[in-house]
Amino acid sequence: MYQLLLDVDPYWLCLYAALGVGAMAFVMSQLHKMLPPQQLNRECSRTDNIPPGSLGLPFIGETIHFMAAINSDKGFYDFVRVRSLRYGNCFKTNIFGETHVFVRRTEWAKTILNNEMGRFTKRYIRSIAEVVGNRSLLCASPHHHKLLRARLVNLFSSNSISLLVKHFDPLVVDALNGWQDGGTVIVLDEALQITFKAMCKMLLSLETGADLDLLQEDVGQVCKAMLAFPLRFPWTPFYKGLQARKRIMSTLEKIISRRRSLDPNFEDFLQSLLAEDGNSCSEGMHRLTDAEIQDNILTMIIAGQDTTASAITWMVKYLGENEEALDAIKAEQLQLAEKTWKKSCLTLDDLNEMPYASKVVKESLRMASVVPWFPRLVLKDCEIEGYKIKKGWNVNIDARSIHLDPTVYNEPHKFNPSRFDDEHCSKPYSFLAFGMGARTCLGINMAKAMMLVYLHRLLTTYKWKVMDSDSSTEKWALFSRLRSGCPVQVTRISNIE
Ligand code: HEM
Numbered sequence: 106m107y108q109l110l111l112d113v114d115p116y117w118l119c120l121y122a123a124l125g126v127g128a129m130a131f132v133m134s135q136l137h138k139m140l141p142p143q144q145l146n147r148e149c150s151r152t153d154n155i156p157p158g159s160l161g162l163p164f165i166g167e168t169i170h171f172m173a174a175i176n177s178d179k180g181f182y183d184f185v186r187v188r189s190l191r192y193g194n195c196f197k198t199n200i201f202g203e204t205h206v207f208v209r210r211t212e213w214a215k216t217i218l219n220n221e222m223g224r225f226t227k228r229y230i231r232s233i234a235e236v237v238g239n240r241s242l243l244c245a246s247p248h249h250h251k252l253l254r255a256r257l258v259n260l261f262s263s264n265s266i267s268l269l270v271k272h273f274d275p276l277v278v279d280a281l282n283g284w285q286d287g288g289t290v291i292v293l294d295e296a297l298q299i300t301f302k303a304m305c306k307m308l309l310s311l312e313t314g315a316d317l318d319l320l321q322e323d324v325g326q327v328c329k330a331m332l333a334f335p336l337r338f339p340w341t342p343f344y345k346g347l348q349a350r351k352r353i354m355s356t357l358e359k360i361i362s363r364r365r366s367l368d369p370n371f372e373d374f375l376q377s378l379l380a381e382d383g384n385s386c387s388e389g390m391h392r393l394t395d396a397e398i399q400d401n402i403l404t405m406i407i408a409g410q411d412t413t414a415s416a417i418t419w420m421v422k423y424l425g426e427n428e429e430a431l432d433a434i435k436a437e438q439l440q441l442a443e444k445t446w447k448k449s450c451l452t453l454d455d456l457n458e459m460p461y462a463s464k465v466v467k468e469s470l471r472m473a474s475v476v477p478w479f480p481r482l483v484l485k486d487c488e489i490e491g492y493k494i495k496k497g498w499n500v501n502i503d504a505r506s507i508h509l510d511p512t513v514y515n516e517p518h519k520f521n522p523s524r525f526d527d528e529h530c531s532k533p534y535s536f537l538a539f540g541m542g543a544r545t546c547l548g549i550n551m552a553k554a555m556m557l558v559y560l561h562r563l564l565t566t567y568k569w570k571v572m573d574s575d576s577s578t579e580k581w582a583l584f585s586r587l588r589s590g591c592p593v594q595v596t597r598i599s600n601i602e
Contacts, residue, residue, distance in 0.1 A: 156492045158196035166199025180578035204498045209506035211534040218542035228482035236330045236346045238400030252391035273303045274451045277562045286597040292421045293590035296414035304409045310373045323349035357399040413552045415586045419473035422591045425571035427520045437461045438564040456557045464522035466556045470538035474505035475584045504537035569593040
């Protein structure tokens, strides 16, 4: 959703805000609701083989409906859900002056995410580029993206994951030790703290101190700015985000120049990038500039922190509400604890002994769909399963619908980790929590590792009761985040040995 919002030309947003079209849209939307679905379908499929769906009002399209969904109790995905129910597997709409098509079939996900015949690209995002930087992997042109990704992918080795586990584990243990027996904890708040620290340690070896506190505050401002109207007045979130970005860039510049002058021995992403940077020209590869390094360090903090914390939160909720799965995972983890409790730290080998927990992670990611859809820009007129799709449109793979499709997953709303017992039986492109193709998440294994560590420590330290069963998602959040933050009442387990 956030990408869809941010793909939009910010000046359209301002224009809409200024026009004050809410009242007119409300009237039109009431009229629209009065039309029977069949008539809507007919009206929307007038042009041969164009996907069904309403383009809404002239100029503003269905922007107001979209914004209303974002700001409603049902959450932003409701906009898509309602139209999927009405129009089926493929529908079109118009938001912020652009045509968006949503598709929810695994076959289409394959075609689009694999960018068959060079027809699709992740689009260049102007407003996001201003805050995360236009040399970020998220915003780079296809050619530049390829060069950047080729450099960054090396950082995500199994050695890096082992190091991450080594650093993440004590963070979780410390956090859990700080909980009061019998007290209530907001899982999301806690998870955001430790995932932020884990990212900063992994990327920059920052663990404590003023730099870390400032960075955390500033990254928060940047995230808010990514969803804000791009208005540059000193009191607006967008302006504050731009100022925060400047401070982050100057902190990163300082760190880089300290590293260069002192030549220290750090084991982190920044150090690898600076070292690779020295060698890269001789290998004839793209040399990362300092600006590219800075933009992508910021990108990775944002991409890794919020998503992983949200996924952990959903997982704690789902387990807390599903006794059968909870019993099964407890049995596995308590058995493993007989081996791990004497060790100072969990290792990758320990995580490899968690087959059921791995399925819990996967099932939680399926049900939560933390990134619910993936937008792509259409580069050439094309046809998808009989529908004409035009150059310049946006196609969005509706991952959440695929994850909850009863023809893809039996009883999709049931939390059932055992559905992944036989991986080979699953339909291709049916599990899209991390995307697929050239833009697949770089942090897949890191995210999974953090979720497993968290599970092991939580299950072997506490029992918990979910205090708020509400599943609504946060308004104006970058990802699907539980609005309640998942408050749980925790009771310490004292007899693990
Ligand atoms: C549970 C946690 C996570 C989820 C659900 C998640 C999900 C995703 C998804 C769906 C995409 C692709 C979007 C698209 O195709 O349009 C993506 C991209 C990305 N993710 Fe993650 N992610 C997670 C954790 C992480 C972590 C820990 C990192 C590490 C720093 C990370 C770094 C990235 C980067 C750099 C990209 C951009 C890749 C590119 O455009 O080439 N993610 N993520």
